[in-house]
Amino acid sequence: MFIGKNRERIAMVRKKRKIGARVFLFIFLLSFSSFCFGQAEDSLYLRVGTLLKGDGQILKDVVVEIRNGKILYVGKELLLKKGMNIIEFKDSIATPGFIAANACLKATEKTKEVDLLLRRGRQFSPKRVPALNEEESESTPEINLLHAIDPKAEDFEKAWRSGVTCVYLAPGNLNVFNGTGTVLKTAGKSPQEMLVRNEVHLKVTFGTEPATGASRGLQFDLRRRRPQNRMGITFIFRNQLTDVLNKNDVPDSELNLREIMFRRVLKKEIPLRIRARSYMDIMAALRMMEEFGYRWILEDGADAHKYLDDLKKNRIPVVYGPVYKPKGRTDFNSEEDSYLPQTPLLLAKKGILFAFQNNEQSPINSFRDEAIFAVQIGLSREAALKALTFDAARILGVEDRLGTIEKGKDADLLIFKGDPFEPASLLEKVIINGKMFDPNK
Amino acid sequence: MKRKSSIFKPFIYAFFVVLFFPLFLQCQIVAIKAKRVYTVSHGVIENAMIFIREGKIEDVGANLEIPWNAEVIDYNQKIIVPGLIEAHAARGYDLANETNPLTPFVTILDNIDSSHDAFKTALSDGVTTLNIMPGNNTILGGRGAIIKPVGLVVEDMLVVPDSGLKVSVSGSIAQTRMGVMAQLRRYFNETKEYMDEKDKGAKKEEEMVSTPGFFRSPEYVKYESVADLIKGRFKAFVYCQLPSDVIRAFELAEKYGYQSVYLLGPECYKAADFIAANKLKVILDPELFYFEKDPIREETKRIDVAGVFHEKGVDFALQSDPNRIQARSLFYQAMKAMSSGLISADEALKAITLVPAQILGIETLVGSIDKGKLANFVVLDKEPFMTSTKIEFVYLEGKVAYDRAKDEKLKELVSEKFIY
Numbered sequence: 001m002f003i004g005k006n007r008e009r010i011a012m013v014r015k016k017r018k019i020g021a022r023v024f025l026f027i028f029l030l031s032f033s034s035f036c037f038g039q040a041e042d043s044l045y046l047r048v049g050t051l052l053k054g055d056g057q058i059l060k061d062v063v064v065e066i067r068n069g070k071i072l073y074v075g076k077e078l079l080l081k082k083g084m085n086i087i088e089f090k091d092s093i094a095t096p097g098f099i100a101a102n103a104c105l106k107a108t109e110k111t112k113e114v115d116l117l118l119r120r121g122r123q124f125s126p127k128r129v130p131a132l133n134e135e136e137s138e139s140t141p142e143i144n145l146l147h148a149i150d151p152k153a154e155d156f157e158k159a160w161r162s163g164v165t166c167v168y169l170a171p172g173n174l175n176v177f178n179g180t181g182t183v184l185k186t187a188g189k190s191p192q193e194m195l196v197r198n199e200v201h202l203k204v205t206f207g208t209e210p211a212t213g214a215s216r217g218l219q220f221d222l223r224r225r226r227p228q229n230r231m232g233i234t235f236i237f238r239n240q241l242t243d244v245l246n247k248n249d250v251p252d253s254e255l256n257l258r259e260i261m262f263r264r265v266l267k268k269e270i271p272l273r274i275r276a277r278s279y280m281d282i283m284a285a286l287r288m289m290e291e292f293g294y295r296w297i298l299e300d301g302a303d304a305h306k307y308l309d310d311l312k313k314n315r316i317p318v319v320y321g322p323v324y325k326p327k328g329r330t331d332f333n334s335e336e337d338s339y340l341p342q343t344p345l346l347l348a349k350k351g352i353l354f355a356f357q358n359n360e361q362s363p364i365n366s367f368r369d370e371a372i373f374a375v376q377i378g379l380s381r382e383a384a385l386k387a388l389t390f391d392a393a394r395i396l397g398v399e400d401r402l403g404t405i406e407k408g409k410d411a412d413l414l415i416f417k418g419d420p421f422e423p424a425s426l427l428e429k430v431i432i433n434g435k436m437f438d439p440n441k
Numbered sequence: 442m443k444r445k446s447s448i449f450k451p452f453i454y455a456f457f458v459v460l461f462f463p464l465f466l467q468c469q470i471v472a473i474k475a476k477r478v479y480t481v482s483h484g485v486i487e488n489a490m491i492f493i494r495e496g497k498i499e500d501v502g503a504n505l506e507i508p509w510n511a512e513v514i515d516y517n518q519k520i521i522v523p524g525l526i527e528a529h530a531a532r533g534y535d536l537a538n539e540t541n542p543l544t545p546f547v548t549i550l551d552n553i554d555s556s557h558d559a560f561k562t563a564l565s566d567g568v569t570t571l572n573i574m575p576g577n578n579t580i581l582g583g584r585g586a587i588i589k590p591v592g593l594v595v596e597d598m599l600v601v602p603d604s605g606l607k608v609s610v611s612g613s614i615a616q617t618r619m620g621v622m623a624q625l626r627r628y629f630n631e632t633k634e635y636m637d638e639k640d641k642g643a644k645k646e647e648e649m650v651s652t653p654g655f656f657r658s659p660e661y662v663k664y665e666s667v668a669d670l671i672k673g674r675f676k677a678f679v680y681c682q683l684p685s686d687v688i689r690a691f692e693l694a695e696k697y698g699y700q701s702v703y704l705l706g707p708e709c710y711k712a713a714d715f716i717a718a719n720k721l722k723v724i725l726d727p728e729l730f731y732f733e734k735d736p737i738r739e740e741t742k743r744i745d746v747a748g749v750f751h752e753k754g755v756d757f758a759l760q761s762d763p764n765r766i767q768a769r770s771l772f773y774q775a776m777k778a779m780s781s782g783l784i785s786a787d788e789a790l791k792a793i794t795l796v797p798a799q800i801l802g803i804e805t806l807v808g809s810i811d812k813g814k815l816a817n818f819v820v821l822d823k824e825p826f827m828t829s830t831k832i833e834f835v836y837l838e839g840k841v842a843y844d845r846a847k848d849e850k851l852k853e854l855v856s857e858k859f860i861y
Contacts, residue, residue, distance in 0.1 A: 152739045154732065154734050154741055157732070157740075157741040158732055158741065161732070161741070161743050322766065324766040324769065326562075326763045326764050326769075362765075362766050363767075365730070365732070365767070366765070366766045366767040369766045369767045369769075369773075370766060372828055373766060373769075375828055375829075376828055376829075417782070419828075421828050422776070422827060422828050423773060423776040423777055423780060423828065424776040424777075424779040424780050424826055424827075425780065426780050426781060426782055439743060440743060440745070440781065441742065441743070
């Protein structure tokens with residue numbers, strides 16, 4: 001009996017062990033399979049013939065491992081595991097995704113279109129501008145573009161199909177303080193998914209644009225009390241910032257959103273993005289910088305070539321574009337007439353940080369063509385690629401996530417069949433957040 | 442005796458030389474050597490030579506003997522392609538469209554501004570022949586003209602005065618497509634009636650032809666352009682925005698018996714089968730990539746328009762639009778068309794040289810580097826269709842019309858003088 005009991009006990013223990021072993025095996029298999037499937041789901045391995053890193057480095061015959069939307073590994077060798085599916089692009093060139101440091105696109109399908117009278121005193125053919133203009137006041141620094149983004153807008157798809165994986169979007173140009181801009185990926189299901197960083201720069205417009213429409217409309221129209229000219233614009237700018245300077249002792253809790261935004265500007269927490277086309281406006285921005293001491297970035301600097309030394313001295317980055325401007329018969333009276341296609345070349349020579357932008361005359365799907373044109377004029381390919389990727393990311397303050405193909409950064413890659421600055425070379429694949437898209441379908 | 446002859450001999454030779462010297466000058470041949478010549482019509486010739494006499498190409502080949510009186514220009518490492526041809530260009534003037542939608546009697550010659558920047562740009566982009574046309578917004582827009590981009594006045598620039606009549610079936614500013622078609626049919630019917638009447642009274646025509654310009658009878662002014670079109674003196678250049686417009690325009694051309702060239706909008710790739718079956722002559726839109734949005738699924742497709750036509754076997758001409766960066770010159774358009782990998786470099790070159798010449802009906806004059814054609818060609822420093830390729834010289838009728846080293850616009854751009 002005793003022995004029998006003992007045997008039973010031994011058998012019980014064995015049974016338990018067996019069950020334990022089985023459970024262990026089951027868990028092991030489960031974890032292994034989940035590991036395998038997980039790998040199949042969000043991991044991507046690419047072997048690329050040439051990899052242009054974005055900051056000037058060129059690597060040959062490289063393997064890139066992408067997992068969960070991030071770059072996990074860039075290098076020559078990778079431990080080959082069974083079932084690892086490497087996608088071969090041996091004859092192709094990979095670059096980081098292009099970044100439009102200021103994009104003009106229809107971010108909303110139901111965008112309010114505004115007639116812009118570009119030429120002074122003359123009824124010029126009105127241009128339908130697909131920009132989001134908030135006309136509640138001349139100063140709306142508290143508004144943010146993120147709330148008006150439609151992720152299904154056609155222009156986003158046009159953007160990534162032509163290689164632009166990331167854009168900076170800001171409200172329109174028709175008031176002095178326009179609002180804060182947003183850095184977005186061009187593919188995603190919701191604005192939150194597309195978002196890279198919000199409230200990047202506070203956009204300010206100098207020049208004649210905030211004064212357009214000043215003499216139109218009814219007497220009680222909001223447009224009636226707009227600034228009429230550069231004096232009025234400068235007055236509004238100084239007035240708004242001085243008001244907040246005078247409230248230095250007041251705590252944040254007692255300020256409204258607008259004033260908090262200005263305080264952040266004066267504390268240099270958020271840079272100003274000043275849209276200044278004419279040399280007069282660049283001058284005004286430099287003058288005001290001495291007075292208030294903000295950080296700023298020059299946008300759409302048509303006359304930037306006239307102030308290269310000042311821009312270099314004060315370390316002001318420039319967002320320039322479009323590079324190509326067809327000229328017919330001009331009366332040299334418009335702000336756009338002094339555009340110089342060589343500006344990118346001069347900025348690069350001088351060592352000023354610059355990036356490309358597009359505007360209403362050059363659609364986002366021609367972004368690469370702009371850079372190609374700059375290369376044809378004389379900009380080196382390395383500088384052009386840097387301006388499209390790494391420098392643009394630096395200007396936008398997102399160089400920790402975007403701009404180069406490096407470990408830990410977002411997996412935004414373009415794969416070209418040939419040199420990216422040859423118009424005849426095809427954009428084969430676009431990878432945004434680790435997801436591969438075919439732009440030619 | 443011996444002494445006399447020895448004294449006079451050199452004088453006699455000198456006399457003959459002086460006598461025939463103008464003749465030698467007249468037979469002056471320019472021989473141009475180049476590394477490679479793309480003739481377009483008969484392939485590529487390595488280490489080729491082109492002989493030019495009196496503005497025309499006398500001979501082209503690899504192993505030719507240089508005539509003793511030839512002036513030799515050696516473009517050692519350079520490459521020559523034919524002068525480019527813009528089959529349809531709505532530029533070189535201020536306004537493209539008349540406000541009246543039915544103006545077949547106007548001619549673009551009155552509109553061309555010979556000192557317009559567009560012509561300088563065209564020349565520096567390698568374009569040697571342009572077909573200038575009225576804009577797309579008028580139903581019967583007027584007559585176009587084929588010109589070269591060099592000359593102080595329009596008369597100097599002229600190659601062919603009446604290249605065609607501009608027609609648009611795609612609706613003008615305030616009209617539907619059915620309204621446009623009804624107007625066109627009415628106009629053609631009236632013209633036919635006018636032609637029948639004119640055949641009855643042949644005397645009247647003589648009168649009319651002898652009276653110049655404004656003093657002609659109003660009927661003459663109103664219907665003569667369309668009558669010329671029906672008689673086949675020139676072609677209609679029909680702008681079709683949508684694929685269905687192509688079929689309407691084709692029906693109209695069949696009914697009234699005139700030849701037409703179709704200027705396609707970007708969406709017209711959908712009518713590619715119809716175009717291939719009827720062998721229509723087409724000029725593609727400057728926008729070579731069409732983004733089409735599915736309204737239900739909200740997905741966008743990117744369609745390579747030139748690739749679609751290539752696969753259907755349609756010979757197409759490309760046109761450029763200097764106002765759009767993605768289509769700013771013909772070379773750039775060709776590169777863009779090549780980007781999908783379907784169209785080879787040779788075919789792309791053909792689409793900007795020989796095919797436009799055939800469409801315009803001037804293939805005996807220009808379009809390729811062949812014996813007897815005008816000596817219009819472009820000298821490039823590298824292979825064509827690269828970003829770094831530069832246009833060094835443009836030859837127009839045997840003379841250098843554009844020299845990169847002397848390009849003032851380019852100098853202005855590069856020099857430091859203009860930079861503050």
